[in-house]
Amino acid sequence: MSPAAITDNLGTRFIGQRVIYYPRLPSTMDVAKRQAQQGATEGTVIVAGEQTAGRGRMKRGWLSPRGSIALSIILYPELAYLSSLIMVASLGVARCIEKVAGLKPEIKWPNDVLINGKKVCGILIESEVKGSRADYAIIGIGINVNLKPSDFPEIPPLATSLSHELGREVSQLDMVRCLLAEIERLYLVLPSGDAVYQEWRHNLVTLGKKVQVSSEETTLEGIAESVASDGSLLLRQSDGSLTKIVAGDVTLLS
Numbered sequence: 001m002s003p004a005a006i007t008d009n010l011g012t013r014f015i016g017q018r019v020i021y022y023p024r025l026p027s028t029m030d031v032a033k034r035q036a037q038q039g040a041t042e043g044t045v046i047v048a049g050e051q052t053a054g055r056g057r058m059k060r061g062w063l064s065p066r067g068s069i070a071l072s073i074i075l076y077p078e079l080a081y082l083s084s085l086i087m088v089a090s091l092g093v094a095r096c097i098e099k100v101a102g103l104k105p106e107i108k109w110p111n112d113v114l115i116n117g118k119k120v121c122g123i124l125i126e127s128e129v130k131g132s133r134a135d136y137a138i139i140g141i142g143i144n145v146n147l148k149p150s151d152f153p154e155i156p157p158l159a160t161s162l163s164h165e166l167g168r169e170v171s172q173l174d175m176v177r178c179l180l181a182e183i184e185r186l187y188l189v190l191p192s193g194d195a196v197y198q199e200w201r202h203n204l205v206t207l208g209k210k211v212q213v214s215s216e217e218t219t220l221e222g223i224a225e226s227v228a229s230d231g232s233l234l235l236r237q238s239d240g241s242l243t244k245i246v247a248g249d250v251t252l253l254s
């Protein structure tokens, strides 16, 4: 996968018009952060053939061997759109899995993408806020594309890959190009209303289910009643109370 192959006739306004490719690096997030701090143009994308120190949510690691997609997109959004980036990213991934691989993905709050109940993609958003503006935001996406999960004991048991679910390999190049185009499309419609929020909400497998939500401080159980337009989860607990959860990890209990 070369930067030119990603960029040629991509048809986007800015996402993916500049691509920096590394065959192997610790984490695309670190390079993207450095690039953003040096004022890289919006939409610059860092792509890695493999990562040796990939980062996940909640201070976890993320394994991205060859055969997986690891990329980070640099954006400079207005502060008001920062919380919508989880929606933009997870919907972009879900749309492309459907378009390129023909599989039926679901989104587990906040932004894991599942196929047949197993995680195939993780998304990490890192941002720096200065006053009333986001200095930068980086969308990091890791997708297990062409790999056999059982070859990697470090990959959690409830994970899968596109090739494993489909029974054949999927073009990583087509998937990356699709992601950049869809994410730009979704990002550009954010100012026009709540269409992205509504589509994300409808694709969430979590709503109406009994769940356990673990955050860094606590673990709560209840029914995932709804999501607010800022992306937070509203959890109805057995005592009738409704708790707003901004960040956490959900386990579906039913």
Ligand code: BTN
Binding pocket: 026, 027, 028, 029, 051, 053, 054, 055, 056, 057, 058, 060, 062, 064, 069, 070, 071, 072, 112, 121, 122, 123, 124, 140, 141, 142, 143
């Ligand atoms: C998760 O915990 O589910 C999020 C995983 C995010 C992994 C991606 S791979 C590309 C980018 N670089 C990283 O180090 N992490 C993100």
